[in-house]
Amino acid sequence: MDAAAAGARRPASRVWLKPILVAFVVITVLELFVFNLPFWQTIGSTPQQTHDDGVGSGLSVETGGIAVVTDPEHAWRDVSASQPIEYLYIDHVPSERPSQNDSVKWRVSTMKSTDSGWYDANADVGYSPSSESSRYSRVGDGSTHVRLRYQQMEQGAVIPYGPITANPRVPMRFSALRLALELVAALLIILFRPNSPLYRIRLALRRSSSLIPVGICAAATSLVPVALLVMASPQDSPEPTYWNYFASYSAVDQYQMLADAILHGRTWLDYPVNDALAGMSNPYDTKARIATALAHPDIPIFFDVAFHDGRYYSYFGVLPALLLFAPFKAITGMDMATNTALIITATLASTAVTLLAIQLARLIGRRRAVSLGAALLGMVAFMFGDGIAFVVQLGLFYQIPQEMAVLFAALGLSLWIEAKLRGLNLPLLAAGSLCMALTIACRPQVILATLIAIPLFSDEIIELWRQGMRGGAALVRELKIWSCAIAPYLLVFLPQFAYNQARFGKFTDFGATYNLTGYDMTHMRAPLTQYFSFVFTYLIQPPNITAHFPFIQPAGVPLTTWRSEHAMFGGWFLTAAPFALLLFTMVVWRFALRGIRASGLVAGVFVSWLLAFIVDARITGPDIRYEIDFAFMLMTAFLVLLYAVDGVVNRQDAAMAGSVTYSHGDSVRMEADHWRLVTQRLTFGWLCAGLVAALVFLFFKQFASGMNMPVANWWDTASWFLFM
Template identity: 30%
Template sequence: MGMLIVMTSKASDKKVKKLVCGVIMVFLITCFLEIFVFNFSSFRTMNSSAMPIADNFSVNGGESVATEAYTVNGPVRNVYANIAVENGDEAYVSVWMTDAGNKYEYGTPEFVVCNGSSRSRFSNVYPFGDVNNIYVIVRAADGTVAHVKDITINRRVPFDIKPLRALAIFFVLTLGYLIFTDSFIHDVYFEHGNKRQIAVTLVAMFLIMALGRFLNTADTALVQNPYWPHHKQYQELAHSLKEGSVILTEKEVDERLLEVENPYDTITLQAEGIPYAMDYAYYEGHYYAYFGIVPELLLYYPYYLLTGRDLPNYIAIYAFFLVFVAGAFLLVTGLVRKYSKRMPYLLYLLLCVAVSLTANFVFLVARPDIYDVPIIGGIGFSFAGIGLWLEALNTNRLWLKRLAITLGSLFVALVAGCRPQLVLLSGVAVILFLLDEGLGKRKLFTRKSVIETVLFFLPIIAVAIPVCWYNAARFGNILDFGATYSLTSNDMNNRGFNFDRLFRSLYYFLFQPPVVNADYPFIHSADLSGDYMGRLLYEYNYGGIFVANAFMFSIWVALIKRCRDIQGSLKGLVVYLMIVGLIIAGFDANGAGIIYRYTCDFAPAFVLAAVLLWIVFLDRSRGLIDYTFASRFFYVCVVLTLVYSFLTFVGSGSTVCLENDNKVLFNVIGDYFRF
């Protein structure tokens, strides 16, 4: 509503009437979809007569029970399994039958019945003509008991109107109508300082932050009871710091580990039964926290000192997610102010939303384990820092310029203590401050900018000193962050380099098509095994960033259109960010493996390059490509981007996912896609 107020304030009465008529039409389409399409099964079973075929029995964990065959000699439209699961959430039901086209019985795949999801008790069946005989097999998972109250066929499916689904459809179609028609939204431009636009932008930002809270707490296994010992490194470091040591004093080193020739060959350690702390840094007989120190000093250690309790990892990730979202909005705003003269406000807002909810970043907040803490912290500080630098360049107020430079450098410096490879993003400072208008008009290293130059470097030095000291205290080298000392699944010291592994990994990181099918949760990990003749480390992957994430399609458009008119610092930024993204992707691919969270290391560089190109294409004053095509294509890409982010949230393929860790929520979300 606020967005419409911002836009209709400058619209003519004729266009307002057209908007009202269009919104009414969208409302009617939404009602049709919600009532008739998503409730198709209700209409399909409206005149059905329910027939119970079994009732009142229980199935113990790890067992299956088949009901007696029931003679129907008529149509069967669905099966209703009224099951309550004890000590768990799911039971599994398969249907077996003979029909007009099949003399011998055949079975269907199992469908899941879940506590908390009434719609999951129904399953449509599609026999060949009339069914002769039918029975079901109920299976209970290990450790559970499935109490079957009744099994019924041809039960009428109740209407299920879901307001949230209807609202989402209405919102998407309304925005599509506004963008695909010659509506006034194309003439309402982003205006820095416009109070109404600021209010709407802040509302959008806070809504994303609220959504992040839901995503952050969805995986209950990581929130309620993190079950891996090595996910407590930050908490253990807080205890050690209180004692004045950077050594993890609570972790005892087994004497046999001290005698091993190569303690980083963890396969040998497992084979010989030598205990070791998985994924901890091990150096000269001591255990250290492998991860960056900044999250510890900003969150875990102060929290422990103030409360005496350990800070959960998911709270730390959400705190950094707030920084990230604010930084993303600030960064996009700064880029639009600097490189666009006529950006429609609605498209600017969608740009902010798309960046904030890019799948790689949603993955971090929705899978809140210790590995993701320094990554999302580094991304958040990078975006906020570069955004503040842009504010310094865009403002004419001297005090604000100096404050923004100082805070920007502080945030960027903090990145080194989170995720060191992300420091490469800060190289944009060279282009922004020195090369933007040529060296002769540089913003730093001049007589007039002495104070600004000092303010730029002072926070970087102030942060670098303790970070370097921490490295030296652990590993005797101020530039050694400890990557090679991790007791992980492979020996990082002898991993080496080869082009086969590099190119194979880059393909999966960048160009692997997502594996999608027609059944919820729709997306699954690609098969990463291949025929690599060596140890290729991989977990799962939902698709390469240039193929699966539609937000990146602006990069493809730039390559296809060969937009030679993109010149100067803008072109320099795009080229630099693309190079940085490739460098980080190559580094992670060769140094670690094909692991989805590592896409979050190089995603920021590619996302920023894509943002710059979208700004160029959507700026009506440039005319590099047809604006009508650009705006429509952009909207489609944003919708596809958000869909992919949603699929990443619900996707299976990992041991840590909603399907395993929060079965009720997983199935309740699935109810939205049952027709």
């Protein structure tokens, strides 16, 4: 062993210890002195019950420890204390039921002894009877009088009304969830920091030193969406729910209805049909349909389901019903819960994209070594960026066909890569084509990922053509290969087209335009110029970030002409995948892509993404849910670039540059290694920071308005920031 290698290896035993110790110190400080700052601030406080100074005319105090909001604009409660109020504690009252899961929200006004009137704050605060830790509220600023303004409560709201304690002693409190978040963030930094030893280990899946970390990472990233779904605990209503705004019932059970239809040998859904709806000249006119529903309430009208020739149909892909709902019903006789189907598809899809991340690393590794660190980073990044974890907590059945489409698309690409690595293995090639073809029975636009095959197999296609021109056995082999690549598509497409023909009289009609939704999909089209704003909104819209929990709120989408608008939290690059901003530096790294002959592959992925994006944007405009359809394509391009960059800057000699003694005349080489090391630190430092930012955004986005977080979880997490 030479001296340089020995010098580089000696500190390896300590390379993990230092960052672990730093992480331990930082987390300890955060837990003891930041998140528990109120404990230290109130350790010497003298609690006293506040004096009740009366209520506004819009708040009616009644017996039994309750008050009723009669006019939110004039609903308030005034309390005061003989000493400045730093914190308040909402005492328990008998009217609070242990099972109550409601929030009591207010805005604070304060007045000091030197003030002649009230000073109003504008942030919503409050508490939930189901969260003990939320009963503590920060006031500060030396105020002796506090007004709680209930203007955010609805008229008629009943709120608990009891004693309030000023300057309580806030107990020290630790949260397992908060600690888990801190540990995951620390783990990402430790593993993927620029000087991580993982970047000096070559990915070799035949060795346990690579296989075990990859297996652990794959298991962890596959379970994250399930953990987020369980944390949010979305309501799994088995029956359609009534939406007042549309005077219709949301057909949330249509996958089960589709499964029942399949088991009974029919194509339509057995929802009762309102004769007035069937008699409308244009049932897709939302305004007219609402009026019809209100005028003829005897039979419900259903929402977000296709309606054609007097019958209801599901325009969502049929494959989830064939693979999940129908078999489950046939075997058990019971309906499959939406959350169960979500857990299955989200887990399998997440597993498939981690497999794709590894397969891409193996593909790139043929021409330039890929490090274990880059491969693990790619797996984690794919989990954040594929869009599944970003919306899974909503618990919507809409995600099921999307997740299944991503599952088969990622699996198809992985099988194609394996077929390429094995010299065009025919069974693997056919299996990849079958998986990719199945996406049309889930989300038709995802089938556009098929175009990735062209640059992926470009060398093989050219070589097959050259050999086939010679005739004989080479031509027969070429025909076999093309048959294995194309026949699976026919195997899937023909039944799907026949299914479309049976439902809508046209084999290419999947039924989306017959959807009874918030606008007339059969007649509405976005102006082409509006797609520029859609690109901005989907990709680079800055997020709506505040300094008040939950710190993240939906961002508005200005539209020049009316379009269906759904919750968006900012552009994909700035929310779900900030690390993917590396794609904007592609022109800088084009030499790295050329070095591994991957420029065409990235270009092909971008073409597939662009076409899928146009389809989604044309259908509905901005909608965070639609990112699942094409985000995995962007992540595929990102991973190819990541592995190319890794091969250039994370070389063994670059990592050891600081320990090598150069002889006279090697200044040029030394300077080159120095700048490579600087580039490595900047690039992978940004990637590491991007992963942590994605983690934090993913976590807190769950608590934004409209994300269905249980009230107790919401207020427990909000209480972490009591010191603010």
